[in-house]
Amino acid sequence: MDPARRLGPAQIDVLAQLAVATVLLGGIYALIAVGLTLIFGIMRVVNFAHGEFLMLGMYLAFWAFALYAVDPYVVVLLSIPVFFVVGLVTYVLVMRGVIQASHNVQIFTTVGLSVVLQNVALVAWAGDFRFVRPWHLSTVIRAGSTTFNLSQVVAFLIAVGLTVALVAFMKWTHAGRVMRATAQDRDAATLMGIDTDRVYRLTFAIGIAAVGAAGVLVAPLYAIYPTAGLQFVLLAYVVVVLGGLGDMFGAMLGSFIVAAVEVAGSYLFGTAWKEIFYFILFILVLVFRPAGLFGQRGAETLGV
Amino acid sequence: MSRVALGIIVATLAILLGGGPDAVRGQAPTGEYKIGVLEPLTGNLAFEGKRHMEGLEVVRDLINERGGVMGKKLVFAVADATDPTAAASEANRLITREGVKIITGTFSSRLCGAASEVAARHKVIYWESSCVDPRFNKRDLKYVYRTEIDATGFGWYNIEFIAKHLAPRFNLKPNQLKVAFLSEDSSYGQGVTESARQRAKTEFGMQEVMLEYYNWTTLNDMTPTILKMKQLNPDVVHHIGFGNDAVLFWRQSKEQNFLFKALVHAGATGYGGADFGKALGNDANGVFALLEPGPGFRLEALRPEGQQIEKAFRDAIQKRTGTYPFGAHQLAGAGLWLLKLVLDRAKTDDPEKFNAAVMSLDMPVGSMINGWGVKFSEVGQNANDRVQHYMLQWQNGQLVTVWPEEFTTLRAKWIPLGAWDQRK
Numbered sequence: 001m002d003p004a005r006r007l008g009p010a011q012i013d014v015l016a017q018l019a020v021a022t023v024l025l026g027g028i029y030a031l032i033a034v035g036l037t038l039i040f041g042i043m044r045v046v047n048f049a050h051g052e053f054l055m056l057g058m059y060l061a062f063w064a065f066a067l068y069a070v071d072p073y074v075v076v077l078l079s080i081p082v083f084f085v086v087g088l089v090t091y092v093l094v095m096r097g098v099i100q101a102s103h104n105v106q107i108f109t110t111v112g113l114s115v116v117l118q119n120v121a122l123v124a125w126a127g128d129f130r131f132v133r134p135w136h137l138s139t140v141i142r143a144g145s146t147t148f149n150l151s152q153v154v155a156f157l158i159a160v161g162l163t164v165a166l167v168a169f170m171k172w173t174h175a176g177r178v179m180r181a182t183a184q185d186r187d188a189a190t191l192m193g194i195d196t197d198r199v200y201r202l203t204f205a206i207g208i209a210a211v212g213a214a215g216v217l218v219a220p221l222y223a224i225y226p227t228a229g230l231q232f233v234l235l236a237y238v239v240v241v242l243g244g245l246g247d248m249f250g251a252m253l254g255s256f257i258v259a260a261v262e263v264a265g266s267y268l269f270g271t272a273w274k275e276i277f278y279f280i281l282f283i284l285v286l287v288f289r290p291a292g293l294f295g296q297r298g299a300e301t302l303g304v
Numbered sequence: 305m306s307r308v309a310l311g312i313i314v315a316t317l318a319i320l321l322g323g324g325p326d327a328v329r330g331q332a333p334t335g336e337y338k339i340g341v342l343e344p345l346t347g348n349l350a351f352e353g354k355r356h357m358e359g360l361e362v363v364r365d366l367i368n369e370r371g372g373v374m375g376k377k378l379v380f381a382v383a384d385a386t387d388p389t390a391a392a393s394e395a396n397r398l399i400t401r402e403g404v405k406i407i408t409g410t411f412s413s414r415l416c417g418a419a420s421e422v423a424a425r426h427k428v429i430y431w432e433s434s435c436v437d438p439r440f441n442k443r444d445l446k447y448v449y450r451t452e453i454d455a456t457g458f459g460w461y462n463i464e465f466i467a468k469h470l471a472p473r474f475n476l477k478p479n480q481l482k483v484a485f486l487s488e489d490s491s492y493g494q495g496v497t498e499s500a501r502q503r504a505k506t507e508f509g510m511q512e513v514m515l516e517y518y519n520w521t522t523l524n525d526m527t528p529t530i531l532k533m534k535q536l537n538p539d540v541v542h543h544i545g546f547g548n549d550a551v552l553f554w555r556q557s558k559e560q561n562f563l564f565k566a567l568v569h570a571g572a573t574g575y576g577g578a579d580f581g582k583a584l585g586n587d588a589n590g591v592f593a594l595l596e597p598g599p600g601f602r603l604e605a606l607r608p609e610g611q612q613i614e615k616a617f618r619d620a621i622q623k624r625t626g627t628y629p630f631g632a633h634q635l636a637g638a639g640l641w642l643l644k645l646v647l648d649r650a651k652t653d654d655p656e657k658f659n660a661a662v663m664s665l666d667m668p669v670g671s672m673i674n675g676w677g678v679k680f681s682e683v684g685q686n687a688n689d690r691v692q693h694y695m696l697q698w699q700n701g702q703l704v705t706v707w708p709e710e711f712t713t714l715r716a717k718w719i720p721l722g723a724w725d726q727r728k
Contacts, residue, residue, distance in 0.1 A: 010535065014531050014535070017527065017531055017560070018527070018528060018531065021525060021527040021528065025524060025525045028524070119346065122346055122347070122350060126350070126351065126354070127346070127347070127348070127349075127350030127351040127353075127354070128351045128579060129351065129547050129548065129551075129577075129579040129583070130579075130582075131551070131579070131582060131583035133583070133585065138555050138558060138559060138587075140559050147559050147560060147561075149556075149559055222524070222548055222552075223547055223548035223551060223579070223583070225348075225351070225547075227347075227348055230521065231521060231522060231523075231524065231548075232524070234522070235522075235524075262524075262525070263525065263527070263528050264528075266525075266528035266529060267528035267529075267531060267532055270516050270517075270518075271516060271517075271518035271519075271523065271526075271528070271529055272489065272516070272517050272518055272519065275519070275522060
C-alpha cells in the first residue's frame with residue numbers, strides 16, 4: 001500500500017497539518033474574493049481586472065519595502081486609502097461609462113483594463129520575479145506537530161476581520177442599506193432618490209481598497225511579477241460563484257471549500273489534479289445551484 | 305531646416321562624438337549584415353528574454369570588435385516573441401519584411417518550435433541558442449540548428465552527478481538511493497524529468513519513490529505535496545522548478561522541517577535563476593542547479609582560444625550588468641559566438657554551404673564560451689558530451705560552480721544537507 005495513505009499517528013499529524021493548510025490558504029482566497037464579491041453583488045459587474053489590482057498591491061508592498069524598508073504590515077494601513085482613491089479614479093475614468101451597458105461591453109472593458117495594467121507594470125517594473133523579505137518572513141508558529149506560517153495567520157485574521165466589517169457595514173449603516181437597495185433594483189433606488197452613481201463609485205472604491213490591501217498582505221508569501229494576479233483571480237471567480245454573488249460570508253465559506261478541495265486533491269491525487277476538482281465543483285454548482293451554495297434562489301438575476 | 309541637412313548634421317556629430325567606425329581592433333567591418341533575433345521581451349517570459357538580449361548584444365559587440373561576420377558589421381532586427389503565436393508571426397515578419405536569412409532566439413521551449421517551423425518553411429536558417437525541447441530536432445526540418453543540449457541532456461547530467469558525486473558522499477550505492485521526481489509541467493520540465501527518470505532506473509537502478517507534475521502558474525501552496533514526500537522519505541529530490549514554485553517548495557519545506565539529503569535542479573529557471581537567491585538569501589544554501597559555469601570556474605581548464613573569448617565575454621557582461629554572467633547571458637552569448645564561427649567558415653548565408661560548414665566544425669571541450677566544444681549531429685543538434693555542463697550550488701547568496709571538480713576551484717558543501725538552521 002502506498003505509505004502516504006496508511007493510517008497511524010503520523011497520519012493524524014498529517015491530517016492536522018492539511019487542515020491547517022486548508023484554513024490558511026482559504027484565508028488568502030477569502031481576502032482576495034471579498035472585494036470581488038462586493039463589486040459583483042452590488043454593481044453586477046464582473047471585474048476581470050481584479051487580479052491586477054491585487055498585483056498593484058503586491059508591488060506597493062515591494063516598493064515600500066525596497067525603497068523605504070517599510071514593513072508590509074504598516075503598508076497595509078496605508079494601502080487602504082491609496083487603493084480607495086485608485087478605485088475611485090478607475091471608476092470615474094473607466095467603469096462609469098459602461099455601467100449601464102451590456103455585460104459583454106463590461107467584460108471587454110475590464111479585460112482590457114486588466115491587459116493595460118499588466119503591461120503598464122511590465123514596462124514600469126520589468127518582468128522579474130520580486131520578493132519582499134521582512135524579518136517575520138517564514139516565521140513559523142509550532143503547535144504540537146503542526147506548523148503555522150505567521151504571514152498566513154495574519155492574512156487569515158485580517159480576511160475574517162474584513163469580511164465581518166463589510167457585512168456589518170452593509171447591514172447596519174445607511175450607506176450599506178443604500179448599496180443593498182441599489183443592488184436589488186437600480187431603477188427603484190433611483191426613484192427613491194438614491195444617487196446610484198455615487199453608490200457604484202463607493203462600492204468600486206471599497207472593493208478595490210480590499211483587494212489592494214490583500215495584495216500587500218500576500219506580498220511576503222508569493223513572487224511579485226506583472227501577471228501575478230492571474231495566479232489567484234480564476235480561483236476568486238470560483239469562490240464567488242460558489243458562495244453566491246454578493247454574499248460576503250458565502251465568499252468566505254467558498255474560499256475554505258476551494259482550499260479544502262485543492263489541499264485534499266493535491267495530497268491524495270497530485271497537484272496536477274487540484275484544478276480539475278475545483279472546476280468540477282464549480283460546474284456542478286452552476287448547474288444545480290446557480291445562485292451559489294449559500295445564495296438565495298433567483299438572486300443571480302437581481303438587478304440585471 | 306530640411307530633413308536631409310538635419311540628417312547630415314546628426315551623422316557628423318555622431319561620428320565626431322565617437323560613434324564612427326571602430327577601427328581599434330581587427331579589420332574594420334564594411335557594410336552591415338542583419339540577422340533576426342526573436343526573444344520574449346514582454347509577457348511572462350520577459351525576465352529571461354531580456355537577459356538573453358543582453359547576452360546577444362554583448363557578444364554582437366565582441367564580434368564587431370573582431371571584424372564582424374563575413375567582413376560586415378553584425379546588426380540585429382529584434383522581434384518580441386511573447387507567446388508561440390507571436391513567435392511564429394514575428395518570425396514571418398523578420399523574413400518577409402526585414403529580409404533576414406538567419407534567425408536566432410528564443411529562450412523558451414514554448415517558442416522555438418513555432419518560430420523554427422516558419423523559418424524552415426521559408427528556407428531560412430534557424431539558430432536556436434536556448435530552448436531545450438527534445439522534439440525540436442526531431443521534426444525533420446532543414447536548416448534548423450541548436451547549440452545548447454536538449455532537455456534529455458540535462459537529465460543525463462543530473463543523474464551523472466547524483467550517481468557519481470552525491471551517492472559516494474552519502475556512503476550509498478546508486479541503487480540504494482531513493483529519488484523523488486517533482487517538476488513543473490512544461491515540455492522543458494517533462495523532458496528533463498523523463499530522461500532523468502529513465503537513466504536513473506535503467507543505468508543505475510535508483511528507486512523512484514514519487515513522480516509529480518504541476519502547473520507553476522496556478523500553484524499557491526505546496527504543503528500537501530511536501531507532507532506526502534515527507535512520508536516517502538527520499539534521499540534526493542529531483543525538482544525542476546520555474547519561478548515562484550521553487551521558492552514556495554523550499555520555503556514550505558523549511559516550515560514543515562522536511563529533511564532530505566540533496567535537491568537537484570537543472571536550467572536557468574527556478575532554483576537556477578538569480579531571483580531564487582534574492583528571495584531566500586542564505587536560506588537558499590545547499591541547492592544544486594545544473595547550468596553553465598559560474599564563479600569558481602577555472603579559466604585555465606580551457607584551451608587557449610576558449611580562455612580568451614570566455615574572459616572577454618565575462619568581462620563585458622560584468623561591465624554591463626555588474627555581475628557574473630547568468631545562464632541566459634551564457635546560452636545566448638555562446639550561441640551567437642558559435643554562429644560567427646560557422647559564418648567565418650562558410651563565408652556565406654547560403655543554406656547549403658552554411659550547413660556544410662556547420663557539419664564540418666569539430667572542436668573539443670574547452671574551445672569557446674562556457675568551455676563548450678562543437679560537434680553537430682545530422683539533425684543539427686550539438687553533442688551532449690561537447691556542450692559541457694556544470695553543477696552549481698547556492699552558497700551564501702551566490703550560485704557557484706562545484707562540479708566537475710577539474711573545472712572549478714570551489715567544492716560542494718552540505719552533503720548531505722543537515723538540519724535547516726545549520727546550513728551556514
